[in-house]
Amino acid sequence: MAHQQRHPGTARSVEDHAADVSDLLGSLLTRPSETIRLDDALGRVLSDDISSPIDLPLFRNSQMDGFAVDSASIATVPATLPIVATVPAGPAEPAAHLAATAVRIMTGAVMPSGADAVVPVEDTEVSDDKVTVYRSRSAGEFVRERGSDVRTGALLLTSGTLLAPRHISVLAAVGLPSVAVRTRPKVAIITTGAELVDAGTTPGPGQIFDSNGAALAASARANGAEVAIVDRSGDEPDAFRSVLRRAVAHAELVITSGGVSMGDYEVVKDVLTELGARFGRIAMQPGGPQGLAVVDGVPVLTFPGNPVSTLVSFEVFVRPLLRRAAGLPPISPAEATLDHDVTSVPGKRQFLRGRRTASGVEVVSGPGSHLVAALAWADVLLDIPADATSLAAGDRVKVWPL
Numbered sequence: 001m002a003h004q005q006r007h008p009g010t011a012r013s014v015e016d017h018a019a020d021v022s023d024l025l026g027s028l029l030t031r032p033s034e035t036i037r038l039d040d041a042l043g044r045v046l047s048d049d050i051s052s053p054i055d056l057p058l059f060r061n062s063q064m065d066g067f068a069v070d071s072a073s074i075a076t077v078p079a080t081l082p083i084v085a086t087v088p089a090g091p092a093e094p095a096a097h098l099a100a101t102a103v104r105i106m107t108g109a110v111m112p113s114g115a116d117a118v119v120p121v122e123d124t125e126v127s128d129d130k131v132t133v134y135r136s137r138s139a140g141e142f143v144r145e146r147g148s149d150v151r152t153g154a155l156l157l158t159s160g161t162l163l164a165p166r167h168i169s170v171l172a173a174v175g176l177p178s179v180a181v182r183t184r185p186k187v188a189i190i191t192t193g194a195e196l197v198d199a200g201t202t203p204g205p206g207q208i209f210d211s212n213g214a215a216l217a218a219s220a221r222a223n224g225a226e227v228a229i230v231d232r233s234g235d236e237p238d239a240f241r242s243v244l245r246r247a248v249a250h251a252e253l254v255i256t257s258g259g260v261s262m263g264d265y266e267v268v269k270d271v272l273t274e275l276g277a278r279f280g281r282i283a284m285q286p287g288g289p290q291g292l293a294v295v296d297g298v299p300v301l302t303f304p305g306n307p308v309s310t311l312v313s314f315e316v317f318v319r320p321l322l323r324r325a326a327g328l329p330p331i332s333p334a335e336a337t338l339d340h341d342v343t344s345v346p347g348k349r350q351f352l353r354g355r356r357t358a359s360g361v362e363v364v365s366g367p368g369s370h371l372v373a374a375l376a377w378a379d380v381l382l383d384i385p386a387d388a389t390s391l392a393a394g395d396r397v398k399v400w401p402l
Ligand SMILES: Nc1nc2c(c(=O)[nH]1)N[C@H]1C(S)=C(S)[C@@H](COP(=O)(O)OP(=O)(O)OC[C@H]3O[C@@H](n4cnc5c(N)ncnc54)[C@H](O)[C@@H]3O)O[C@H]1N2
Pocket: 191, 192, 193, 195, 196, 208, 209, 210, 211, 212, 213, 257, 258, 259, 260, 261, 262, 263, 266, 286, 287, 288, 289, 303, 304, 305, 306, 307, 309, 369
């Protein structure tokens, strides 16, 4: 393959390469579960159904600040009753309640056993140790019965639920300190290039900030992965080999950026070709040069170094599979109406950076794969089929949310 790279054969289709990637990443899809603290569970996916271990409410309590009464004694109003006790919210056994008396009660406090209604304080007037009730309430009003929300053993949440704050709320309400979730696929990111330096330093002549490391790590996390390693190597094969060895030891998927096209220092291509990788061109733009390998049993995907190419490669080839592995809902394409004419390269499926508008969608970037600032304005990729060379304003186009 190394000899053929200056005369690349026919480009493969996006669909064919996606199928190869899907085969390669198949092992990521079956995931064991792990038990984690509820505090860490936001955004994770439940691996089991969860039934309630308790009744909710856990005890019969007041829904209002007011007076617990028996409804029969306030059937005719105004009714004046002696106040015999006060119950704040807090640890307490149910107070005894005698007919034709009132117990001053706070929201969430244990209901006295004989009382069957709460009169909100607004409908009463207190003088000395008596309360006059001005509005009748029937049995059950403003009383929260034990188990009226959920009963012990009833289904709370189903396996596969993506935990949002409302789910955390109920799990905490039933007193669960931990929860079983799907493990996240562990991903390692390796960027390559002698020109790369870290943010926070000053680039010397010919140097640039490494943006693909941060971008790919963020993409992986945004799609349910755990990023085990973000590392970098220069263009020396030994440096790349050593970074690669560490990555495959700690991750279930390694993604590299750079070093795969036609230059003299294609470290990723050179090292991985020795290890049996397949490289080739895919009929797409951006993201044309792609490769895949298995190193020590771990799948390795090699993305082109141009920052837009790297991110588009991730969205097209990895995002769907990572989301499936993580148990996240799939991202589906939509259709939108083009606000203006668009031209496209024949024979390549183009992913143009676009933004939704009130009327449809517009392109926000030129075709250059280095245009990261323009990419940041985009919220969709316009998916222009390989056989299209031009589309007109008003045409419908497939768009993928970013
Ligand atoms: N003669 C040819 N040259 C190129 C071809 C070609 O077909 N024939 N293809 C072009 C296309 S398309 C792409 S895409 C790139 C892919 O190149 P590589 O994957 O080998 O990537 P590099 O050469 O290492 O870098 C390309 C570009 O991106 C910048 N870069 C790389 N890594 C990072 C990073 N982590 N953060 C920010 N920017 C990065 C790098 O400095 C280069 O400017 O090849 C074309 N050339």
